[in-house]
Amino acid sequence: MWIEELSNGKYKYFERYKDPYTEKWKKVSITLDSRTSRAKKEAQKLLEEKIAEKLQNLTTTDLLFENIIDDWWNLHKKSIKPSTEKTMIYAVNEVRKNFAPGIKIKNITPKYTQQYFTNSAYNLIKLRKHKSVLSMVFNYALDLELILSNPIERVRLPKKVITYEEMERIEDKYLEQEELQRLLEAMKNYNRGYYVARMAEFMSLNGCRVGEAGALKFENYDKENRTITINGTLDPTRKGSEGVKSTPKTAASIRVIDLTNKEIEIIEEFIQLHDLRKHTNPNYKDMGFIFVSSNGIPIGKSSLNILMKKANETLDEPIKKPLHPHILRHTLISTLAEHNIPLKAITQRVGHKDNGKTTMEIYTHVTKNIKSQVVDVLDKLYQ
Secondary structure, eight states, X not given: OEEEEOTTSOEEEEEXXXXXXXXXXXXXXXXXXXXXXXXXXXXXXXXXXXXXXXXXXXXXXXXXXXXXXXXXXXXXXXXXXXHHHHHHHHHHHHHHHHSOTTOBGGGOOHHHHHHHHHHOOSXXXXXXXXXXXXXXXXXXXXXXXXXXXXTTTTOOOOOOOOOHHXXXXXXXXXXXXXXXXXXXXXXXXXXXXXXXHHHHHHHHHHOOOXXXXXXXXXXXXXXXXXXXXXXXXXXXXXOGGGOOEEOOSSGGGOEEXXXXXXXXXXXXXXHHHHHHHHHHOTTOOOOSBSSBOTTSOBOOHHHHHHHHHHHHHTSSSOOOSOOOTHHHHHHHHHHHHHTTOOHHHHHHHHTOSSOOHHHHHHHHHHHHHHHHHXXXXXXXXXX
């Protein structure tokens, strides 16, 4: 408690207390005619009563939005993979900083929430992430009975205007078979890139993600039944030398894939190489992975990414498309679509929970081209 003398000769007594919900310090005060010991005791009693009344009138709805998002995030990150936490934290921090600073959660309305998205300078991809975070935060608040409804449910994101040029760029998301074969050959011949290229060739037939390919172990391979079980991915938050295999992206990512002759040939080649390296390289680290470097370390995304770009530069006619490991997966989708494989079978092979956006774009684009060939055939038949 502290005292300030007023200009009218009276004394103002102050006391601080901490708001249990916002964790901010607040103060109460009373004014008395004197500052005698008796007055001080009286002031202390009155201030304590005032604080008690303030605290009694507080409810959990006085919590600020930033307190709720902090509580939710501390709980949520315990239930997700480190790699997911790493990608989510940026959106969480952006929302915490910009969405409703200093505003009580009970005062956030659908209109306020809509204005945030309408006026935001963030691009559509970021806004989708922000909406996802907010949806989880408000559902958390609903479960705790802090709010009566989720204000995010009626929010609309601005629609993206897709230009003709953007639609045309769908072709840049996959390689034609001629492009794929030229690239793989260049990768095999580029500066000790042969075995990384063989892993890329496997991926182009299998449809697995680069992290899934790197996490494949010998125990996943069933030669007799000609299958391989994809049940994990390399943890991108850990060093490759640690060889940490984590759970897959989704439940649908766990799948048993029938192998082609070429895939079996590639796996058998790595098995023989594994046996040779174990007995000739004292620094070889045997962690049971199939696709590894000369030291037994799983081949990662970076190695494949660099090799694809460097090898492409050596071609007489370099491929003018964005080259990255994921394009191998997209290439399989386009190849299977071109050969009339049903969409359901394609998504099962590549491990999609549902018809993914890119899968649908490529499948629709390729099958439209096939449909246009129907007219050409009919025209020739009925000339």
